[in-house]
Amino acid sequence: MGPPMNPVAGPGLVGVSDERTARSDEVDDVAGVAERTQPAPGTTAAVQAEALVKHYGGRSGTVEAVRGVDLRVEAGEIFGFLGPNGAGKSTTVRMLTTLLSITSGTARVAGVDVAREPDAARRRIGVALQEAGLDPRQTGRELLVLQGRLFGLSVHEASERAGQLLALVELEDAADRRIKGYSGGMKRRLDLASALVHEPDVLFLDEPTTGLDPVSRLTVWEELQRINGRGTTVFLTTQYLEEADHLCDRLAIIDGGLIVREGTPAQLKADLRERRGLGSDPTLDDVFLDATGRTRDRVAGDVQEVSA
Ligand SMILES: Nc1ncnc2c1ncn2[C@@H]1O[C@H](COP(=O)(O)OP(=O)(O)O)[C@@H](O)[C@H]1O
Ligand SMILES: [Mg+2]
Numbered sequence: 308m309g310p311p312m313n314p315v316a317g318p319g320l321v322g323v324s325d326e327r328t329a330r331s332d333e334v335d336d337v338a339g340v341a342e343r344t345q346p347a348p349g350t351t352a353a354v355q356a357e358a359l360v361k362h363y364g365g366r367s368g369t370v371e372a373v374r375g376v377d378l379r380v381e382a383g384e385i386f387g388f389l390g391p392n393g394a395g396k397s398t399t400v401r402m403l404t405t406l407l408s409i410t411s412g413t414a415r416v417a418g419v420d421v422a423r424e425p426d427a428a429r430r431r432i433g434v435a436l437q438e439a440g441l442d443p444r445q446t447g448r449e450l451l452v453l454q455g456r457l458f459g460l461s462v463h464e465a466s467e468r469a470g471q472l473l474a475l476v477e478l479e480d481a482a483d484r485r486i487k488g489y490s491g492g493m494k495r496r497l498d499l500a501s502a503l504v505h506e507p508d509v510l511f512l513d514e515p516t517t518g519l520d521p522v523s524r525l526t527v528w529e530e531l532q533r534i535n536g537r538g539t540t541v542f543l544t545t546q547y548l549e550e551a552d553h554l555c556d557r558l559a560i561i562d563g564g565l566i567v568r569e570g571t572p573a574q575l576k577a578d579l580r581e582r583r584g585l586g587s588d589p590t591l592d593d594v595f596l597d598a599t600g601r602t603r604d605r606v607a608g609d610v611q612e613v614s615a
Contacts, residue, residue: 360376376564383540386558416508446485468504476500557571
């Protein structure tokens with residue numbers, strides 16, 4: 308459904324503005340990327356990363372932010388990427404979405420190598436980052452129409468698409484008001500809609516609900532489920548374990564740049580239950596604490612709202 312897509316080739320047209328891509332202090336070392344191929348098990352993965360590494364270079368030395376991450380997300384999944392602050396979540400998402408160069412390893416989105424074919428990869432992905440780059444003087448509808456035009460839609464197609472997306476994120480009533488007057492939750496939902504203008508196969512969200520009140524958070528959850536129900540694969544990072552438990556088909560926990568657990572929420576709980584010989588299933592909080600070696604006290608300092 309929706310209009311035919313004819314996205315303009317070029318950087319920055321993913322519902323991602325260029326100022327968000329600039330990182331002066333990254334180590335630009337895309338050379339030495341080794342091609343590692345696995346026998347394709349049937350379908351093309353929505354996201355596939357192999358031995359993904361990111362080193363940031365700075366005056367105070369090199370930060371090994373991501374130290375060898377392997378990921379496979381199947382088409383149609385909602386995949387959760389959890390970890391404490393500084394674990395490497397945003398760095399991984401930025402590499403997967405072409406916003407940051409890859410130090411070593413490979414990443415494919417919808418079968419497209421993000422380092423070799425960034426423009427093609429960008430056409431397959433939508434990105435909503437925490438720091439939404441919305442122009443406060445525009446209305447929600449204007450923003451979406453402009454975004455559609457940037458992706459090569461006609462005026463008519465762009466306006467039709469904007470209407471569909473405004474309905475999808477339940478912003479029809481506010482559509483013709485300036486973004487300046489939107490609440491945090493409304494801005495987040497508009498940013499979600501703008502990431503969907505070009506009908507991406509995979510939607511990446513970096514902490515889509517951080518800082519939202521509980522009602523807005525539930526609304527975003529519903530919208531993500533609706534978007535996923537229409538066939539879009541969703542890759543989200545979150546610090547909220549309740550969110551991961553509720554939304555995600557599968558999840559990975561990253562700590563110190565390495566994946567320390569991976570599975571469905573039920574599998575991860577069952578594994579811990581068996582390992583500890585518990586009488587009933589632990590919570591995802593318990594799994595997270597076990598995986599990251601953190602205590603509840605430290606978590607309270609490190610991670611917001613870890614206890615659901
Ligand atoms: N631009 C940067 N330059 C140097 N270090 C960075 C930069 N961005 C992130 N880091 C460091 O990389 C590590 C992972 O950060 P990040 O991916 O933002 O973690 P998360 O999103 O899980 O909180 C942290 O130690 C962080 O301080
Ligand atoms: Mg982050």
